[in-house]
Amino acid sequence: MINIYEDINKLEATFRKTDEFQNLKNAVETVRADEEAKVLFTNFRDVQLKMQDKQNAGEEITEEEYVFLQKTAQLAQQNPKIIGMLEAEMALSAVIQEINRIITQPIQAMYDGL
Amino acid sequence: MINIYEDINKLEATFRKTDEFQNLKNAVETVRADEEAKVLFTNFRDVQLKMQDKQNAGEEITEEEYVFLQKTAQLAQQNPKIIGMLEAEMALSAVIQEINRIITQPIQAMYDGL
Ligand SMILES: [Ca+2]
Ligand SMILES: [Ca+2]
Numbered sequence: 001m002i003n004i005y006e007d008i009n010k011l012e013a014t015f016r017k018t019d020e021f022q023n024l025k026n027a028v029e030t031v032r033a034d035e036e037a038k039v040l041f042t043n044f045r046d047v048q049l050k051m052q053d054k055q056n057a058g059e060e061i062t063e064e065e066y067v068f069l070q071k072t073a074q075l076a077q078q079n080p081k082i083i084g085m086l087e088a089e090m091a092l093s094a095v096i097q098e099i100n101r102i103i104t105q106p107i108q109a110m111y112d113g114l
Numbered sequence: 115m116i117n118i119y120e121d122i123n124k125l126e127a128t129f130r131k132t133d134e135f136q137n138l139k140n141a142v143e144t145v146r147a148d149e150e151a152k153v154l155f156t157n158f159r160d161v162q163l164k165m166q167d168k169q170n171a172g173e174e175i176t177e178e179e180y181v182f183l184q185k186t187a188q189l190a191q192q193n194p195k196i197i198g199m200l201e202a203e204m205a206l207s208a209v210i211q212e213i214n215r216i217i218t219q220p221i222q223a224m225y226d227g228l
Binding site: 011014018021038095100103105107114 | 116118119121122123124125126128129130131132133135138139142145146152155156159206209210212213214216217218219220221224225227228
């Protein structure tokens, strides 16, 4: 039985040291420290989660609710500190995608010619 | 600049040595070596990809096409060798999910209390 956890934990420690990870950490702290940015972000996130819960419960989302969601999203995405955080999220997401690409590559190869 | 690739490659090498990876590799070879299982699998996969292409192109999938897809899926999923491959795929998928869970855990923690 191979112990894969040693290698996962080592990668995770290095992942936390990347510029992309540290940049997101700083960007989130910048939002957290600014009351306006923090409220805009948490409002948008809470409205979004509430809509998702309704959808998962099979409840209908009204036109009014959808317009409100769009408005809170627009307001949040106009805040420079939130923009910085979203950009940092995308950059870190690219690192995670790269990790997944390399790990799953040998799986694709199994199916070659099938 | 951190070199994360060294750790990703080391994890990928260990990943390829897990029972779950080797089991899937064997299960795919078992399907490949059996003409009946191979045809049932590739038929289903090709019909599924064709439907996805149509959906992505915004084309309508007819009731007839949908029934055909369901039938090819059912036929494939009754074959013991394909069942073995699908089970091996799920087991390996659980390992990948575990890797992702550990890597992304410190990201969730950044947003705590926000
Ligand atoms: Ca401000
Ligand atoms: Ca057979």
